[in-house]
Amino acid sequence: MSSFPFLPRTISLVDRHSGIYQGTARCRCSHSTGAITADTVQIERSGCSGTSADSEHLYSITHTTPTTTCSGPTTGGSTPLSDTGVRRNSPNRDSSSKKPSNTPLPIQADRAEEAQQAVGDGGGRFKTSGADIRTKVDVIRANAARYPISAQCRILGVPRSTYYWMTGHPETEHVDPIAGDVRAIWRDSRERYGARKIKAALERKGVTASRRRIGGIMHEQGMTSAYTRRRFKPHGTRVNEAKLANLLDREFDGYAPHTHLASDLTYVRVGGGWAYVCLLVDLANRGIAGHSAGRTRDAGLVLAAFATLDFPLTDVQVFHTDRGSEFDNTRIDELLDVFDIKRSLSRKGNPYDNAVVESMNRLLKKELVYRNHYTTIEQLRHDLNDYVWWFNNQRLHSTLGYRSPKEFTEQGLVL
Numbered sequence: 275m276s277s278f279p280f281l282p283r284t285i286s287l288v289d290r291h292s293g294i295y296q297g298t299a300r301c302r303c304s305h306s307t308g309a310i311t312a313d314t315v316q317i318e319r320s321g322c323s324g325t326s327a328d329s330e331h332l333y334s335i336t337h338t339t340p341t342t343t344c345s346g347p348t349t350g351g352s353t354p355l356s357d358t359g360v361r362r363n364s365p366n367r368d369s370s371s372k373k374p375s376n377t378p379l380p381i382q383a384d385r386a387e388e389a390q391q392a393v394g395d396g397g398g399r400f401k402t403s404g405a406d407i408r409t410k411v412d413v414i415r416a417n418a419a420r421y422p423i424s425a426q427c428r429i430l431g432v433p434r435s436t437y438y439w440m441t442g443h444p445e446t447e448h449v450d451p452i453a454g455d456v457r458a459i460w461r462d463s464r465e466r467y468g469a470r471k472i473k474a475a476l477e478r479k480g481v482t483a484s485r486r487r488i489g490g491i492m493h494e495q496g497m498t499s500a501y502t503r504r505r506f507k508p509h510g511t512r513v514n515e516a517k518l519a520n521l522l523d524r525e526f527d528g529y530a531p532h533t534h535l536a537s538d539l540t541y542v543r544v545g546g547g548w549a550y551v552c553l554l555v556d557l558a559n560r561g562i563a564g565h566s567a568g569r570t571r572d573a574g575l576v577l578a579a580f581a582t583l584d585f586p587l588t589d590v591q592v593f594h595t596d597r598g599s600e601f602d603n604t605r606i607d608e609l610l611d612v613f614d615i616k617r618s619l620s621r622k623g624n625p626y627d628n629a630v631v632e633s634m635n636r637l638l639k640k641e642l643v644y645r646n647h648y649t650t651i652e653q654l655r656h657d658l659n660d661y662v663w664w665f666n667n668q669r670l671h672s673t674l675g676y677r678s679p680k681e682f683t684e685q686g687l688v689l
Contacts, residue, residue, distance in 0.1 A: 407432065407436065407440075408440070410430045410431075410432050411432065411436070411437055411440045411441065413426075413430070414426040414427060414430065414432065414437055415437075415441055423437065450487070450490075450491050452476065452481055452483055452487075452488075452491070453491050453494075453495065455476060455479065455481060456472055456476070456488055456491045456492065456495075456497070457495060457497065459472050459475045459476065460472060460492070460497050462668075463669070464641070464664065465497070465498075465500070465645070466499060466500040466640075466641040466645075467499060467670075468499030468500075468501050469485040469488040469489045469492065469499075470485060470672065471670050471672070471676070472488050472492075473485050473488055474670055474672075474676035475670060475676075476488075478676075500640040500641045500644070500645060501640055518617050518618070518619045519618065519619075520594075520618055520619060520620060520621055520627055521592055521594065521616060521618035522534070522536075522592070522594050522618050522627070523627075524626065524627060524629070526557050526629070526630050526689075527557070527689035528688060528689060529557050529558045529688075529689075530558060530688075531556065531558040531559065531589075531683055532556060532558065532563070532585050532589040532590060533558065533589060533590065533591045533592070534556075534557040534558065534590075534591060534592045534594070535554050535555065535556060535557070535563060535564075535590055535592070535593050535594070536554075536555045536557060536593075536594040536595070536628060536630055536631045537552060537553060537554050537555065537576065537579070537593070537594070537595050537601075537631060538552075538553065538595065538596055538598070538628055538631040538632065538634075538635060539551065539552050539571060539575065539576075539598065539600060540553075540635040540638065540639070541571075542567070542643050542648065542654060543643075543648070544569075544648045544649070544650065544651055544653075544654055545648070545649045545650065547569070548569075549567060549568065549569055549648075549651055549654055550567070550568060550569075550570070550571045550575060551565065551566070551567045551638065551654075551658065552564075552565065552566045552567075552575045552576055552578070552579040553565050553579070553631065553634055553635070553638070554579050554580065554583070555630055555631050555634050556679070557630060557689075558683070558688070558689070559674065559679040559680075559682045559683050559689075560630065560634075560671055560673055560674060560679055561665070561666045561679030561680070561683075562634070562662045562665055562666060563583055563584075563585075564579040564580055564581075564582040564583045565579055565582055565658060565659075565662050566578035566579040566581075566582065567651065567654050567655045567658050568651070569651060571600050572600055572603075573600060573601070573603035573605050573606050575600065576600060576601060576603075576606060577605060577606070577609065580609065587609075587613040587615070588613055588614075590613065590615050591615065591616060592615070592616045592617075592618055593610060593615050593616070593617060593618065594618040594619070594620070594628065595618075595619060595620070595628070596619070596620045596625070596627070596628050597619055597620060597622055638661070641661070642657060642658070642661045665679075666678065666679050666680055667679075667680050673689070674687075674689075675687075
């Protein structure tokens with residue numbers, strides 16, 4: 275077969291505009307390329323007016339399997355060829371085998387053209403990624419020498435005006451106008467606030483920003499809050515089996531200042547051993563009314579916390595704790611009896627009955643303890659005093675409508 279430079283090929287004529295089948299023709303085409311070109315294809319229409327040059331413009335060309343002979347136009351089968359090489363329909367041929375004149379043929383070239391049009395006019399635009407606009411602009415700029423910028427912008431869904439503006443102002447691409455305010459508030463909070471509290475602090479300054487925007491600024495500038503998911507780990511210790519009722523019964527709101535105190539102890543790593551912190555929480559404004567830190571977990575630590583109260587003990591009506599052994603002590607009972615303070619105990623093994631103080635201990639760990647390394651008990655006490663002052667006077671509490679405990683009390687508000 276390699277000795278014959280041309281092979282006869284059967285082609286079909288289809289009108290490009292109407293898609294109507296117009297007939298078949300025989301042509302010679304190069305076997306080495308398998309392509310029909312203007313130089314090798316000689317088509318003459320049959321039964322239509324026009325020139326052979328028009329036929330190449332008006333008709334789509336499809337080829338069939340090449341034959342194994344190469345003797346020029348042949349008349350194999352019952353359908354003869356005319357002297358021009360175009361096959362004509364035989365009048366004796368069964369009419370049922372004729373192709374309908376109005377049946378369009380699927381043309382591969384037309385499909386490719388339609389697909390190209392779908393991409394070009396936006397009808398079939400690629401689904402853009404979820405990347406932010408700056409990332410897309412960086413991708414377009416990196417590939418500007420390989421692909422047209424207009425095509426990249428259209429595919430990625432980036433307006434060309436936006437692309438050119440951002441490439442012309444590189445110094446403003448990653449700078450948010452409120453980034454300075456976010457960092458200042460985060461720094462003033464001793465690097466403890468998260469997006470929620472920073473958002474509330476910004477609103478106090480008349481700046482409105484979403485938590486997502488604030489979180490993005492914090493992520494870009496390496497700012498992290500001191501909060502994580504709470505995990506409760508029970509510890510097996512001796513419990514207080516006293517037959518005392520739970521007077522609060524998880525009702526932590528609606529009390530006057532100083533009347534209802536709740537307390538618990540938590541542990542802190544100091545040097546090579548453990549130290550303990552006792553907090554007295556005022557349920558009226560969620561402030562820390564009293565605090566103490568020491569090496570031993572006993573009643574003396576609780577009494578030391580009572581000694582830091584800045585109001586008379588006669589104002590206290592109820593003192594609520596869990597059933598820890600440190601609160602089961604004669605000295606504590608005598609103190610409560612002298613000042614006529616009622617005792618309230620959580621149910622056994624139920625931390626939710628003292629949820630306010632449990633939450634307070636969590637904040638203490640995340641906002642203070644885990645951010646420092648203590649080697650002496652004096653260092654812990656110093657930082658604890660500083661933390662309590664900030665907590666009561668400056669820290670914004672979501673429970674208080676993003677007010678500090680001092681501000682909440684001064685405004686005469688009640689939970």
